[in-house]
Structure formats: structure tokens, C-alpha cells
Amino acid sequence: MTETTAEVAPELACPIAPVVDIVFSRWTTPILWSLNEYGRHRFVELERRITTITPKVLTQRLRQLERDGLVVRTYHPEVPPRVEYEISALGRSLAPLFAALAEWSVNLDVVEQARQDYDARDRAPHRT
Amino acid sequence: MTETTAEVAPELACPIAPVVDIVFSRWTTPILWSLNEYGRHRFVELERRITTITPKVLTQRLRQLERDGLVVRTYHPEVPPRVEYEISALGRSLAPLFAALAEWSVNLDVVEQARQDYDARDRAPHRT
DNA sequence: GACAGTAGGTACCTACAGGAAAGTGAGCCT
């Protein structure tokens, strides 16, 4: 944890926000997860794995991830064109982060319980 | 829409997506970070720390975080009303995650360099 | 009586992310 010089963006109030923007922006999580867990993917393979994503958005996210150096795109100028996406070394360095998230997911039921409690508490008495 | 499917959300293709939704939805990161790093906050204190957030959105996010059991809201029915927000035990359990993110932020310059390389590469030759 | 401060609530509006659907181009199959 290198202390970055001076005040870095007081409007953020939070040094990890830029990382979150890069790593956890919409759709990037399932893409990175897929590439990290199951290795190299072609475009249609990703499309089929993340069934709810549209090709337009998938392209956008992949371009963004490629630009950020998190995935590597390899174009094979063959007859039916073939493109392969794989996670980069930088992307692989996120693995412990993903592992930590996966571990934390044991708390999902706690969250679910908290929601039910909150909703139940909120129905009966008037909120202060 | 209430399809009781056997497989748990094939459209996600990624078990950590629910966690990301809870923890890294918009604005929650600076809020949780502030409460975790600097302790208890009043509403205006949070507002002043995260300067770009509007009161409406801050209220929304705080309610959501309270409902999810990540922050605790304490209302003091005093003359100028006073409300305090603090992080819950569950929220505190995110600390190692935040630490991991903070550590990863050393790679931000790598990302920045990748972006510059990508943009430079993309200007000159035609993209395949 | 005017105003400030607190913790929001509410109504209205806009911008942009993302969805749907069709097109592209090059070649191989039949």
C-alpha cells in the first residue's frame, strides 16, 4: 500500500474507487471470471457463457478490458474469422481479489437475513 | 419471471456477481470506505467528505446499506436531529477485501500505461 | 420574524447505458 502523494481526488474520498471503476464496472466481473476460471475463450463462447449479455455490450467491455491491459485479444485472419480472448498477467493478478470475494459470499445469507429483518421491522412501527 | 430453475443463475456465469452487486454498487465504495477508515459519521459529514454525491443519492445508498446490514443507523431524537452512521460487524468483515483492493492500486499506472499503448497502437495501423 | 442548521422527502427532468434487430464481409459447403 504505497501512500500516494498529496490528496488524491478529494471528491472520491476513497483511494480504491479507481480500482473499482476498472475491475468492477458493469459486466466486467463475469467476463474476467470466465477468462480466469476457464481459460481462453472465443467471442461466441463468452456470449454463450454469459447468456444475458448482448454482442454489442460484450464487444464494448472486451475492448475496454483489452485497453486496460486486463485481457489479451488475438485475431486469427482465417476464413471464418477467429478471435481469442485470454486473461493477461495483470488480469491474473486479480485472482486473490476474486478469491476473497468468493470467500465473502458465505455472508450472502447474512445479508438476505438482514434484508428480511429490515423489511419486517419497517412494516410494523413507524420509521423515525 | 419467477422461474424456479435448477441451476443457480446460468446467466451470471460467475458466483461473485451477487457480492459485487451488494458491495460495489454505485457510491457504496466511498461510503463504506469512509465509515470503515474514519469511524462514525453524521449525514452531513459524509456529504462533505464525498463532495460529489447529492443528498438524495446519499440517502438512497445509506438506506440500501442499512438494509443489507452493512451499516448501522442511529437516530437521536434531539432538537436539531442527529443521525449517526457506523459500519456494522458484517461491514467490517469487508476490510481485508478493501485492503486487497488498495494493494492492487499499485497497478493503476500499469493500467494507465496499457491505455496509452493501446491508444498509440490504435492510431497508426488499421485495426484488424 | 427571519434565518440557519439537521436529516432528509418529493417532484420533475435529463443523459446515457444498455437492449433489439438487422447488416457486413469473406469464404467454404452443397
Add this chain to the structure above:
DNA sequence: AGGCTCACTTTCCTGTAGGTACCTACTGTC
């Protein structure tokens, strides 16, 4: 000669998150 596949691209359209602005109740202070 039409159909197929891949990897997108383009156009059009909608939903909704979030912004702006104003409102509440209460009291102390000027």
C-alpha cells in the same frame, strides 16, 4: 447461387439512475 458461420458494427429506442430544486419540522439566535 443461396446459406452458413464468425465477429462484430450500426441504428434506433427505452429505462432508469442520478441531478436540480424545493419542501418539511423543530428550535435557538439575531
